[in-house]
Amino acid sequence: MPDTQPRLHLHDSRTRSTVPFVPLDPLNVRVYYCGPTVYDLAHIGNLRAMLTADVLVRLLRHLYPHVTYVRNITDVDDKINARALANSESIAELTARTIRDFHDDLAAVSILPPDVEPRATHHIGEMQDMIHRLIKSGHAYEAEGHVLFAVGTYDSYGALSGRSPDDLIAGARVEVAPYKRDPGDFVLWKPSDDQTPGWDSPWGRGRPGWHIECSAMSHRYLGESFDIHGGGSDLLFPHHENERAQSMCCHPHGRFAAHWVHNAMLLVNGEKMSKSLGNFLTVRDVLRDTPAEALRLLLLRAQYRSVLNFTQAGLDEARQMLDRFYRALEHLPEQPAPLPPPPDGFVSMLCDDLNTPRALAEMHALADAALGGDTLAARQLKAAGNLIGLLHDTPEQWFRGRSTVDAGAIEALIAERLAARKARDFGRADAIRNELAAQGIILEDGPQGTTWRQA
């Protein structure tokens, strides 16, 4: 890497500090993110996590020659079993449809696919291998058809989420199964009855616990040590704590994830999203009447570690910001040319723990310059936007793409209005403009004539 490149600093959840990011192998930066449990449509909270990963990986790809990004799919889970039963459909149908919808929703907001997207059910063997090793090394034990991880065998248990084992026990709100040696012990393998998906194993027919899949799949695709592991902050405990314990005990010479990234939660109108409050918003709900890019921009307006309050007003504002950006892109040079690199000022904001609000402020400055006629700034604006997955449209697509009104009819009315204006019949001219406005079409009289756009 040339020394002029801004250097990436990332907040690490384990040490609770922002530290320089130093790849284990600069030629292959390795990232693992916890993907969806596929039993329902993705909601905008899921989206925030996937988007944080997307921006991080896009930035890493800008800074380093190669990135391996792995994001799993959890397709074995008791919520899936319950939903399939409720829907009277097979688990295979439910998971296949949900995965398809998930991919569509993410693609709609320009989230790039991971390099590897492993499915839990395709890695049962790897999980069983790990469980076997953990039993052999004394970190796991069998009890009543279950295999449990013994948290007491891992000194550093609790270090990731920053809590002591005592804290964990004190507030436990779920009944502790009697076969656990320690209340904190968690399931690696559990028995399945005839109605429940299961796989044969040395411990009987059963299915994996929640955490072991990520340990098995990250190991398979990224090795004993990799650079970044991420997800929503609600995964920090117990999911990531348990993953880490399993993996570190199974592969004591590795360090598992060198760096932990967790995004903060999303609120809707100031409240946590929940089905009981009825404010549970799927990506699809939002995209029904909002351009996907506005949703993406809204989520990038807050730094990923800040709680973000999702509102319709915020969505509208994001759309207005894009109006201005695209207006600035109208100042791109006529003949297409390769874009310049995004300006260092912009990249260094992203390198400051993904400070997207400040990066967007840089883009506003570029937009100002572009609107003043600076074509280089216009090109830099597009390059900057593209780096974080924005501004892929042309201004024409942005301002007119969603319009359902016939363009020929609009042009005819514009011509008629022009004639009326020449005749100084402003009554007729304004009537035409109002007529179009009623259809959501805004006319703009400029030095080069009249143009139109969708409201």
Place this chain on the structure above:
RNA sequence: GGUCUGGUGGCAGAAUGGUGAUGCAGCGGACUGCAAAUCCGCGAAUGUGGGUUCGAUUCCCGCCCAGACCUCCA
């Protein structure tokens, strides 16, 4: 109850031990037949009580409030 975050203009949202970004909204002006867009300008904020300090929004403590986690969760 335990652990942990956070509280910044009307709203969203950065940063900082020493004149507190940016965007939206608002107000005034330019431009326009009128608009829209654009441009110029303006007003507007560090929850609360202490402490440390020459100086605190920033560091420390109490309080209030909000949120997350405490074995389903992005």
